Amino acid sequence: MxxxxxxxxxxxxxxxxxxxxxxxxxxxxxxxxxxxxxxxxxxxxxxxxxxxxxxxxxxxxxxxxxxxxxxxxxxxxxxxxxxxxxxxxxxxxxxxxxxxxxxxxxxxxSVAGRNARPIxxxxxxxxxxxxxxxxxxxxxAETALGRSALEILESDVVALARSYLSQSPIVMFPKISDLRTQVEGKTRQTRHPDQLRHLSFLNGVLCALLAEASIDLGEHQMVNDHACAAWVHANNIGHVPLAVWARGMQATSAYWNDAPNDALVAISRAEEHHPSGVASARLNSIRARTWSHLGNTERTLQAVRNAQDARANARDDEHDDLAYVGGVFNWDRVREERCASTAVLELIQRQDAELDPAALHCFTNLILAHCNRALTMSHAAPFEQRSTIVEATILSDMATARLFLGDVSGACNTLRPVFSLPGDMRTFPVLHRLRGMRIPLAQIQATRAVHELTEALRDFNAGSTVRALPPGTL
Structure with a gap:
């Protein structure tokens, strides 16, 4: 040797x-x-x-x-x-x-003796x-992050979540992605169990935000990947609210991809975590949207009522660190009412030929009632908590309902604030709702007002930066 x-x-x-x-x-x-x-x-x-x-x-x-x-x-x-x-x-x-x-x-x-066999x-x-x-x-094994490093990361995550609904997803997506990279880097620098748990929670929150941004940018194939990652992080640390939120994102991704049956599977998996209160209200709102895609009126309206009941039964002291993050994770009544209006509108769009005038009038009035409540609550909220994008989707539902009633002038007045949205805030959910106006517009007698509205919708759609994004940009 x-x-x-x-x-x-x-x-x-x-x-x-x-x-x-x-x-x-x-x-x-x-x-x-x-x-x-x-x-x-x-x-x-x-x-x-x-x-x-x-x-x-x-x-x-x-x-x-x-x-x-x-x-x-x-x-x-x-x-x-x-x-x-x-x-x-x-x-x-x-x-x-x-x-x-x-x-x-x-x-x-010396103890072993002189004749001991050497190693x-x-x-x-x-x-x-x-x-x-x-x-x-x-x-x-003793390595741990400084307290300030964790607090700075948490502060950055909370700031992104709270500002997301009022910002362009094109601007927010890179920030969220960069911050997730930082969180993953810090995860490799600690072995402290509490710190690892907190970093996993922050990572899950950021994955959920990436899923939200992917929906807004119309990249629905990517949503499930982010939502699944968020669920894994949440499930690993036993964080029920985040796990339920992630399953809800998976369901949302499925019905946007025209796979409502897959959405129902995701919802049933979310229920394995036994959500209650506001978490249950959100899940039922997503269920209502899913059943509306399937054209099931009874189950859609039942899910809307279940969402309202779940919120009414929520405890006053119900809170967790996901609720503390707030912002996009604050499932308020504004978005709940907006979900209800969209679900009922979807029923009309899918069953329009089968609805008699009385049923159509009943449904449109229901949509307008949900929209009016949502707008009233949104306008009453502090300015920093309002979202022009969320309000645009509410106004779009309201305008479409008015078109089904033949009120072109009312629809145009309703859409005026929507048409002022900057190009990078004309998200997919907004564009999708506006494209849904083609059905009632086709049923209205061609007039100058109808022509002008059609042209305005075409110009709005063409001016969207989101629409102009080529596949794979993000």
């Missing part, structure tokens, strides 16, 4: 662990007035293994020769392993370090290496 002479001498001095070797190497360099000279772990291991094609840098060669009394060319040469490798003279610090490291071994040998050199090397890894493992 051959090894570099350096490795044999290092072993003889009990300097094999890197940290012990580099301490003596750096002290020797300082004594030689080569301040700042050191050796990295990887380079040290290459020296021991004899993997260099040439010699180390000249200054390093001087230090090695001073430490071991032999030129670097000999030290890096491989030769048969010697049982008794001569240990060159050591300075005081080296002797002190070696004696400390060998004290326990000397005591054990093989290769096993001893393995034992020393294992001890060093244990020390490193202990240090790594």
């Amino acid at each position: 051959e090894e570099t002479y350096l490795k044999q001498l290092v072993r003889a001095r009990d300097l094999l662990p890197y940290k012990r070797f580099v301490r003596i190497f750096e002290k020797t360099a300082r004594d030689l007035e080569l301040r700042g000279l050191s050796v990295e772990r990887r380079q040290y291991l290459r020296w021991l293994a004899g993997e260099l094609k040439g010699l180390p840098l000249p200054d390093a060669c001087v230090v090695l020769q001073t430490m071991f009394g032999h030129p670097a060319s000999k030290l890096l040469t491989k030769m048969p392993v010697q049982v008794d490798v001569p240990a060159p003279d050591m300075d005081a610090e080296t002797i002190d370090l070696s004696s400390q490291c060998g004290a326990a071994r000397s005591t054990a040998e 093989p050199l290769n096993l001893r090397e393995l034992m020393m290496s294992a001890a060093e890894k244990s020390r490193d493992s202990a240090a790594h």
